[in-house]
Amino acid sequence: MCTSLTLQTLNDHVLLARTMDFPVKAAWKPVLINQPRYETALSGFRPIRYPYIGGGRIEGDHQILVADGVNTQGLSCAELMFPLKAHYQDEPTTDKLNLTPQDFLPWVLAEHASISAVKADLANIALIGKYWLAGDEVFAFHWILTDKTGRTLIVEPTKNGLEVIADSIGVLTNSPTYPEHMARLAKSFHTSEKPAALIQRATQIVMGQQFPAATNTPTTRFQVTAINKLGAQPSPNQFEARNRLFSDLDTVAIPFKPSMNDHPNFNYTHYIAILDVTDQSYYFRYHDSTQVLSFSLADELSRHAGKNLFLA
Template sequence: MCTSLTLAASDGAKILARTMDFPNVDPWQPTVIEPGTQWRPILDKQRLTHYRIVGSARHLDGHYLFGDGLNSAGLSCAELYFPNRTHYYDDPQPGKINLTPQDFILWVLSNHATIADVAADLDQIAMVGKVWYAENKIYPFHWLLADSTGQTAVLEPMSLTLTLTDDPVKVLTNTPELSNHIERLDKFLETDAKRLPAAATNYLASQKPLPEGPIPTNRFIRTAINRWGQPTAETATKATQQAVAILQEVVIPKTADKVQAKNHNFTHYISVIDMTNLRYTQIPIDNTPKKVIDL
């Protein structure tokens, strides 16, 4: 139940930001991994990181499960929940790099500098529906990727052949797939993506209500209109503030009477990834101070 977006500031800074909405689990800790660190996908051989990496990770049985992150080349990636749409291999495939969904972010950030680099290597990957080291289920994910050039792309594993799709709206939530979200946004605004800035600006000026609630399609429309209907931030600092303000409108509160339920999704943190200045900020939704890490 996550929401994510990318922004570009007038000073050239490129920003990816997201909410991490998940049931009650081990904490997502700001984590730095140095170049040359060994890691191993559960279904494949040991590998090394080639870039410095920072992100929010859960530390499980000696392994890192990253929910989002940035590398020292300026490439970022975030996973979001994608139920009822994923199509994975049942078993490892010979001649492929076999990854479970939880392995994907580390593979992306360990080896690639740009989205183009990731696209060139995707045919080597088999996404396999097997349980990861310390988890008891197979997670349905899709991923938002962005790099320092300003490109934003989405990987949605709806077939065994993995491909990256450009995200013209620069927003992603959960199921349905991006194309379905964009169709719903176009219908809501009675326009198309090419006219989105003007349509979103006019909609906010009209002071009509935005869609509310945790439903992914409502969060997508609300976030897209807020993202495109405001002036471009002048600096990285102001873009960070703008992204946080947009995402605070879709934060899912932690409800005391539901916290023991295994399926109670709530927002753990907002992260802001500055791909230009190589800065990672995690803003917890509880009383924990925010943490800022520069690469």
Template sequence: MCTSLTLTASDQTTILARTMDFPNVDPWVPTKLPAGTEWQPILGQPATTQFNIVGAARNLNGHTLFGDGINAAGLSCAELYLPSRVTYYDDPQSDKVNLTPQDFILWVLSSHQTVADVLADLPQVALIAHVWYAENKVYPFHWVLADATGATAYIEPTSLTLTATDNPIQVMTNTPTLADHYSGLAAFLQVPDTKQPTLTQASIAWLASGQPLPEGPIPTNRFIRTAINRLGHPQPKTGNDAENAALTYLKQVVTPKLENGQQKPNHNFTHYISFMNTKALTYTHIPIDTMRSQSLSVVDFAK
């Protein structure tokens, strides 16, 4: 139950931003992983990080589970939920790089510099429906990537062959798939097609009219609201402007935690908002309970 968007400012700074919405589990904390760190996928041989990595992670039985992050080459990646739509292999494949969904982000950030590098290696990857160390379920993830060149990629594992899904709006939430989200956005805006110029013009007109945007945690509503905000507002001028705009849009789709004993184990709520600045090479973490921003350099780990 997360929301992500990518913004590229006029100064060519690209920001990947997201909310992390998840049931009540161990906290996601800013985590630094230096280049040269050995990590062990649940399947296959140990791997070694080629770049510094910073992101939000949980430490489970000595293993690091990243929800999002950026490496020192400026490549960023975030995982979101795609329930009832994913297709994984049941068993490891002899001619593939076998990864559980939880291992995918570290595979991306450990050994790739750009989105193009990831897409070139993607045909080698087999996602396996296998539990991961301390967790007892297989997660239905999909992923968004962005790099310092401004390139983005959206990977929806709806078939065994992994490919990138076209997403010029650069917004992603949860189920349904992006194609259905686009159709829902066009229907909401009452336009005849899902082409980006059509949706952009309609979003500008919608915001100018002062008409309300959809509310609530439903993924389709969060997608429509965030897409109209992203398309209907002017392009940010600087990376700082892009971060501020992303924070404004994402605060509108925060799912609050229930208090006074009403919180249920399966209730998704927003733990944090994060920004990955692919030009400044920083990771910014904003916990929802304090809204105190913490920015970490992925290049200089002393900062």
């Protein structure tokens, strides 16, 4: 379970924000990916043209699984769970680059400079439902991307293939599909799905403080986040936007409870992250802390040449 959204400020900073909701066994940390190449499960090693910073954890003995990141070109990507809806090919194909679901985000960030480049390259890959380099699970993912242009891209692997949504409102949670979320949002608003109608209704809700309760379901988290994004005034700068994004995501975060230790499959919000694609900076806050850790990708690259390492 996760929630994410994109935001553009009046001073032209573009941000991607997300909650990382995962079972208690996971230990997520800020991570720098700056080695010359990365390993895929089915297609060997690939070059890292654009190092990146994000949130990750160790899978198995030493493999780093990254869930979100921003690269040196200002392209960002976050993966979110997509249960029951994700559909992958059963076997590798001979005429495309074969990737497991966990390989998709490294492929995006390490090898592409923009959303346009990713879109142009999607036809050359096949997502295969096989195990990654570590672990024994085929994760059901979909992805949200943004870059310096402020455009948002959503990629969903369905029975129809890789579906690309280029005209989204910049909000994503978990299943169902993005089009199904939008249909439910418009129904709850009693409007069409046209942006002007959604913004008008969201603004009315914000002004009247008529927010729906943010229960732990993807549908309500999508609706609450959409209202907060569409119904508020534009943020003047990146500083106000970061405060706003942390506040908005706090409303849909899943708090940790000690009793969850007895239920290893229960999800809670491990961290909230904000990725500023304009200046390639990363802001990370653990679930049990009010301290925001901040990292400049350029600074970390200068300190840690040719290395992958956790930063906290």
